[in-house]
Amino acid sequence: MQRVSSTCDWKYVKAAHSPTVIPWSMQQKHGAGTGAAAAAGYENQAFAQVVVGKWRAFRLRSNNLSAASSSSKPSMANTHTSYTADPTEKSQVLKSGIAEFYDQSTGLWEDIWGDHMHHGFYDPDYSSSSLSDHRSAQIRMIEEALRFARVPEDPAKRPTNILDVGCGIGGSSRYLARKYDAQCQGITLSPLQAQRAQALTAAQGLADKVSFQIADALKQPFPDGQFDLVWSMESGEHMPDKAKFVNELVRVAAPGATIIIVTWCHRNLSPSEKSLQQEEKELLKKICDAYYLPAWCSADDYVKLLQSLSLEDVKAADWSEYVSPFWPAVIRSALTWKGFVSLLRTGWKTMRGALVMPLMIQGYKKGTIKFAIISCRKSL
Amino acid sequence: MRLLTHNMLSSNIKGVTNGFPLRIEAEKVVEKQVDFNPDFLKNMFPKLEWKALADAARSLGYGELPDAADASMLDSDDFLRRLHHALLELHLEEGALVCPETGRKFPVNKGIPNMLLHEDEV
Numbered sequence: 001m002q003r004v005s006s007t008c009d010w011k012y013v014k015a016a017h018s019p020t021v022i023p024w025s026m027q028q029k030h031g032a033g034t035g036a037a038a039a040a041g042y043e044n045q046a047f048a049q050v051v052v053g054k055w056r057a058f059r060l061r062s063n064n065l066s067a068a069s070s071s072s073k074p075s076m077a078n079t080h081t082s083y084t085a086d087p088t089e090k091s092q093v094l095k096s097g098i099a100e101f102y103d104q105s106t107g108l109w110e111d112i113w114g115d116h117m118h119h120g121f122y123d124p125d126y127s128s129s130s131l132s133d134h135r136s137a138q139i140r141m142i143e144e145a146l147r148f149a150r151v152p153e154d155p156a157k158r159p160t161n162i163l164d165v166g167c168g169i170g171g172s173s174r175y176l177a178r179k180y181d182a183q184c185q186g187i188t189l190s191p192l193q194a195q196r197a198q199a200l201t202a203a204q205g206l207a208d209k210v211s212f213q214i215a216d217a218l219k220q221p222f223p224d225g226q227f228d229l230v231w232s233m234e235s236g237e238h239m240p241d242k243a244k245f246v247n248e249l250v251r252v253a254a255p256g257a258t259i260i261i262v263t264w265c266h267r268n269l270s271p272s273e274k275s276l277q278q279e280e281k282e283l284l285k286k287i288c289d290a291y292y293l294p295a296w297c298s299a300d301d302y303v304k305l306l307q308s309l310s311l312e313d314v315k316a317a318d319w320s321e322y323v324s325p326f327w328p329a330v331i332r333s334a335l336t337w338k339g340f341v342s343l344l345r346t347g348w349k350t351m352r353g354a355l356v357m358p359l360m361i362q363g364y365k366k367g368t369i370k371f372a373i374i375s376c377r378k379s380l
Numbered sequence: 381m382r383l384l385t386h387n388m389l390s391s392n393i394k395g396v397t398n399g400f401p402l403r404i405e406a407e408k409v410v411e412k413q414v415d416f417n418p419d420f421l422k423n424m425f426p427k428l429e430w431k432a433l434a435d436a437a438r439s440l441g442y443g444e445l446p447d448a449a450d451a452s453m454l455d456s457d458d459f460l461r462r463l464h465h466a467l468l469e470l471h472l473e474e475g476a477l478v479c480p481e482t483g484r485k486f487p488v489n490k491g492i493p494n495m496l497l498h499e500d501e502v
Contacts, residue, residue, distance in 0.1 A: 198492060214492060
């Protein structure tokens, strides 16, 4: 397992966040004139109690639903159902679920967290509670991933054509395009995200470098060998067919390209295990339903897939300890007055996602859920 | 969608052997000024599918690119300016990209192509 030294002299570039861009949800609901301000004062007991009450009601309901669904309807996580829908149909249902989830939730996320929709990378002794520090941590995550994968900094060797798979509202796309002065394409299933990504990109003066398409990561609309950096930051979790996903990443990668996957996984299985423990599976299933995730895999599964495709320099690391402050920070932001009211205004899908957050923390604590990075190089 | 992007998009419908280049049906084309960068153009040139670019530019109403091009033309400022305009400044805002084999249309709305496949195309 690779350890990242907290005293290493990593450098990171703070992304320029244009102060004139108003998040669209603010425009829609609160009118112009308010910026994307960080939430303040999140130790509010009253709201915490309301949320806990709703959480208990939700758990009761979801336990009943799980019992019902295991005997009749197809489930997103495709684990314990007796009815097996055609895989293509299930996949289409999953894809539209993912698109709808992000169409509904993205505005709220951006309001509070900004344009990076991924975990921050923290030192083990992290103790700040400021949201701007979390944003720095999200930027550090990008830099640490590039460093881990040994993406060349040398201007003669740096990437010139980058692909961001599961690009969200383009935080990584813009950051990478700026950092390497490169062209970047981003793909997402969510039309709303693509529009928002494009608007932010234009507002930040990067429209000549970064473009977005609505496309499926499992069936990418690019010919072979196009990109010299293929980037998947916390999108792998949504891919129902990991083999197809990895195959596509490799197909569109140019000779010599670097492929970086940063993703939630379940823990690696020991040699004697055929699967996770039952209670681990149940925990993951609840999370799957809320976040439109198909069945989880492990980092080892990714490594095996990449090795089977004859990729070079395949590396993996468990970064769970470096992301542990993240979910508590997200929960705290949801418990602020602003976060809570905004949640109520979005919709059930987003709320369900929010209510499931304690399960993510539980999963990390139990060692069931891991935050992994896997990288490799395509041979020349 | 810029033509630089179009030059790297293809139809990936099941059974299609050559989904590149996509034909363009243009309903709304917008011109957006971009700073001229000759070095970028010279670096990009070898990676471009020239005929696809020239045809695409014509679909967007710009017929000033030659049908064929070679690296010696990069010495000409006039050529570079035309390349710059076609590649980076013409935007397809509304219209469709059409699979050359099946005729299936991928819509382009507000400048964003939707390349998602239907169930039977996967």
